[in-house]
Amino acid sequence: MKIKTRLIRFFKHRILEPQMGRLNRWEKIVVDIPEATRGGKNSPVRFNIPREGIKLEGDHAPLPGFPKSAPQMIGSIINIRKSIYDLERNPTEGKKQIDTETLDELHSFAKSVGTSEIGYATVPQEWVFQDTAIRYTQAIVLTMEMDKKRMDLAPNPDTAVMVHETYNQLGQVSNKIAEWLRERGYAAHAGHPLGGMALYPPMAQAAGLGWRGINGLVITPEFGPRVRLAAVFTEIENLPVYDRDEHAWVLDFCESCKRCIRDCPPDAFYDEPIQHENGLVTVLDNGKCFPYFAKFHGCSVCIKVCPFNHAPYEKLKEKKTAYL
Ligand code: SF4
Numbered sequence: 001m002k003i004k005t006r007l008i009r010f011f012k013h014r015i016l017e018p019q020m021g022r023l024n025r026w027e028k029i030v031v032d033i034p035e036a037t038r039g040g041k042n043s044p045v046r047f048n049i050p051r052e053g054i055k056l057e058g059d060h061a062p063l064p065g066f067p068k069s070a071p072q073m074i075g076s077i078i079n080i081r082k083s084i085y086d087l088e089r090n091p092t093e094g095k096k097q098i099d100t101e102t103l104d105e106l107h108s109f110a111k112s113v114g115t116s117e118i119g120y121a122t123v124p125q126e127w128v129f130q131d132t133a134i135r136y137t138q139a140i141v142l143t144m145e146m147d148k149k150r151m152d153l154a155p156n157p158d159t160a161v162m163v164h165e166t167y168n169q170l171g172q173v174s175n176k177i178a179e180w181l182r183e184r185g186y187a188a189h190a191g192h193p194l195g196g197m198a199l200y201p202p203m204a205q206a207a208g209l210g211w212r213g214i215n216g217l218v219i220t221p222e223f224g225p226r227v228r229l230a231a232v233f234t235e236i237e238n239l240p241v242y243d244r245d246e247h248a249w250v251l252d253f254c255e256s257c258k259r260c261i262r263d264c265p266p267d268a269f270y271d272e273p274i275q276h277e278n279g280l281v282t283v284l285d286n287g288k289c290f291p292y293f294a295k296f297h298g299c300s301v302c303i304k305v306c307p308f309n310h311a312p313y314e315k316l317k318e319k320k321t322a323y324l
């Protein structure tokens, strides 16, 4: 048997599969906390890429960029575990108010550990996935830039490794911010970017960090869709949470563009997005995206081709359409 095949089998069945079983038990710890906000019947069903990866048949690598991405994946799992076990270390009566000075310090700390941008949002139950839970509903939402040079190679194993590096780094950052808050008397629940317990894109949009494009990805002014998202959930009541729509024009731009839809190799976007009762919209058929994603190094073509990945946000705003 080839070495790579042995390596795939070992990683899939001896490492990833048991870890996913443990992950289920860790997540249940949060679900079982009486005060947690659990997903309800109006909540979305989570499509969990690592769990889908182990279902891949035969000797297919369970994650894009394997084997180089494997250490990053293990790092992510360690940090998901930490995000849950650290809940025990929260103060029993956490502070509920934050002053401007501490908020500025939080912002500076988040930047110093690698966050690209930071915003605040309140999370309704409808954004929490079914069968999962978040401990608190006030979210400190984080973005982290993905490397442009390596994104522009997509689909490519090096792009996939870079994506896993970003997941791992952002997961560490999310835990560091939660720890920073605990040290100052606030309770916190770090949300990992990989297999998160709630939908991050609407959170990022509500936090003013960008706007969801026609492909469902958040288009940020700084890096377009070339970001990963995470959050730290807290019970701080006076975070500067407010809905902003200054980036709403992005969706009009998308109507003139649709490049991601045209260039998607397996044609995975629905012609007519599915509107749900809870106000959420599904634009992508995971059943078409995932097989291609799994076969071609995590794909990412829809991020690579987006004009916001190449041209400055303000320039595209001025231009208004993809075709002038
Ligand atoms: S990742 Fe690839 S297959 Fe999936 S939606 Fe984007 S372009 Fe399509």
Ligand code: SF4
Binding pocket: 213, 214, 215, 253, 254, 255, 257, 258, 259, 260, 261, 305, 306, 307, 308
């Ligand atoms: S590629 Fe075009 S349509 Fe797709 S998200 Fe980017 S701007 Fe919008």
